Amino acid sequence: MSVAIRVIPCLDVHDGRVVKGVNFRDLRDAGDPVELAALYGREGGDEVTFLDISASREGRETTRDVVRRTAETVFIPLTVGGGVSSVEDVDALLRTGADKVSINTAAIRRPEVIREITERFGNQVLVLSVDARREAGMPSGYGVTTHGGTTSAGIDALDWARQGVDLGAGEILLNSMDADGTTTGFDLQMLADVRRVVDVPLIASGGAGTVRHFVEAADAGADALLAASVFHFGTLSVGEVKDALAAAGHVVRRA
Amino acid sequence: MAPIVALLDYGSGNLRSAERALEAAGADVRLTADPVLGRDADGLVVPGVGAFAACVEGLRAVDGESVIRDRVAAGGPVLGICVGHQILFGAGDEHGKHSTGVGVLPGVVDRLRARRLPHMGWNTVEAAAGSTLFAGVEDAWFYFVHSYGVHAGAALQDLPGGRLTYATHEQDRFVAAVEAGPVSSTQFHPEKSGEAGARLLRNWIATLG
Numbered sequence: 397m398s399v400a401i402r403v404i405p406c407l408d409v410h411d412g413r414v415v416k417g418v419n420f421r422d423l424r425d426a427g428d429p430v431e432l433a434a435l436y437g438r439e440g441g442d443e444v445t446f447l448d449i450s451a452s453r454e455g456r457e458t459t460r461d462v463v464r465r466t467a468e469t470v471f472i473p474l475t476v477g478g479g480v481s482s483v484e485d486v487d488a489l490l491r492t493g494a495d496k497v498s499i500n501t502a503a504i505r506r507p508e509v510i511r512e513i514t515e516r517f518g519n520q521v522l523v524l525s526v527d528a529r530r531e532a533g534m535p536s537g538y539g540v541t542t543h544g545g546t547t548s549a550g551i552d553a554l555d556w557a558r559q560g561v562d563l564g565a566g567e568i569l570l571n572s573m574d575a576d577g578t579t580t581g582f583d584l585q586m587l588a589d590v591r592r593v594v595d596v597p598l599i600a601s602g603g604a605g606t607v608r609h610f611v612e613a614a615d616a617g618a619d620a621l622l623a624a625s626v627f628h629f630g631t632l633s634v635g636e637v638k639d640a641l642a643a644a645g646h647v648v649r650r651a
Numbered sequence: 652m653a654p655i656v657a658l659l660d661y662g663s664g665n666l667r668s669a670e671r672a673l674e675a676a677g678a679d680v681r682l683t684a685d686p687v688l689g690r691d692a693d694g695l696v697v698p699g700v701g702a703f704a705a706c707v708e709g710l711r712a713v714d715g716e717s718v719i720r721d722r723v724a725a726g727g728p729v730l731g732i733c734v735g736h737q738i739l740f741g742a743g744d745e746h747g748k749h750s751t752g753v754g755v756l757p758g759v760v761d762r763l764r765a766r767r768l769p770h771m772g773w774n775t776v777e778a779a780a781g782s783t784l785f786a787g788v789e790d791a792w793f794y795f796v797h798s799y800g801v802h803a804g805a806a807l808q809d810l811p812g813g814r815l816t817y818a819t820h821e822q823d824r825f826v827a828a829v830e831a832g833p834v835s836s837t838q839f840h841p842e843k844s845g846e847a848g849a850r851l852l853r854n855w856i857a858t859l860g
Binding site for chain 2: 398399400402437442464467468469471472473490491492493494495515516517518519520521566567595596597619620649650651
């Protein structure tokens with residue numbers, strides 16, 4: 397047997413509350429990230445990712461409290477991203493109960509931070525989050541973006557993924573800014589292209605709309621499949637996604 | 652009365668999840684670096700995340716090596732988790748650096764022979780026949796995160812009363828868990844393995860004092 401394809405629900409958290417629409421009938425409080433994470437855990441989510449989009453220090457503290465409370469009741473891996481810029485940030489998140497952290501803008505500003513974090517806590521702790529889109533003039537055709545895809549970082553996305561792994565990142569979270577929010581499918585070409593240049597686990601993100609999309613991304617070489625809105629709106633359940641993956645011949649874990 | 656489990660705090664990683672999961676499984680958990688409690692508790696859990704050498708160094712700083720050796724010599728139960736499993740072995744070769752381990756299990760930790768590393772995610776195991784740890788969860792999924800592991804040599808395979816559980820990543824078959832007298836250890840994270848992991852922890856706690 398080999399390792400199962402992971403299905404990862406992602407929660408955008410702002411000042412301790414889940415943002416973007418959440419549409420579950422069986423939750424007392426659909427905006428409570430702890431309750432939602434527990435629900436995804438029960439449904440068979442293989443990990444849960446929290447993306448902290450708080451702008452303030454108080455908001456970040458509140459998110460840490462969310463992670464702390466989630467880790468007390470949900471015994472599956474928790475990843476936290478958003479605003480992580482230093483070894484100290486990672487240390488604080490791990491102490492609250494996070495198992496992994498994802499880093500994005502801070503690593504673009506200062507790539508060495510990847511090495512600093514992974515030398516201290518191991519490669520497995522760090523997910524390099526790459527927001528990429530097609531960009532003319534980039535050698536690979538893909539550029540790294542910041543600010544939600546609106547600003548070019550002026551870096552080639554494939555080079556950056558490769559460099560991030562060389563510096564110690566244990567996983568790549570590839571967010572397609574072209575596909576994000578479209579629900580027309582993951583960016584399969586970009587996934588396959590990044591897959592060719594890195595051997596660490598690759599998480600596909602952006603564009604999921606149907607179960608078929610998850611299967612296609614797994615076929616394209618993704619090791620894990622991350623989605624937010626299709627799960628929050630109840631369009632798809634984790635179980636339905638896993639049924640489709642299993643039917644297509646992929647190994648999935650049944651909780 | 653719930654058995655007292657000392658969770659060895661030597662500065663390695665996320666101890667909170669292990670603490671909560673052991674509590675949920677019925678233990679009275681003491682997060683501690685105190686050698687006395689480490690020796691006297693009903694059970695000792697050795698966690699560990701990150702690099703082998705760094706973990707061994709942290710362990711030595713709190714006298715953890717002799718605590719583990721003393722416990723094992725006296726037949727006191729120890730459970731190693733992830734790098735806490737690895738450092739129970741004789742040595743580790745990580746990033747080309749050779750480090751001595753605690754040595755209560757025979758073998759060397761080396762790099763997994765797989766293209767996709769870390770081996771990250773949920774995998775199944777070949778549970779040892781008659782295993783206590785895996786009773787009721789022989790066919791379950793467990794959460795692994797590691798690039799290094801133990802490839803069972805003759806000394807480990809022939810350990811008297813030893814039971815070895817294996818897992819395979821790509822084509823590489825490595826030791827996923829050991830049960831050898833007072834020593835139990837898992838390469839995966841039971842505290843992150845949902846219901847199956849909780850059952851495994853309960854199975855271990857049931858063997859204590």
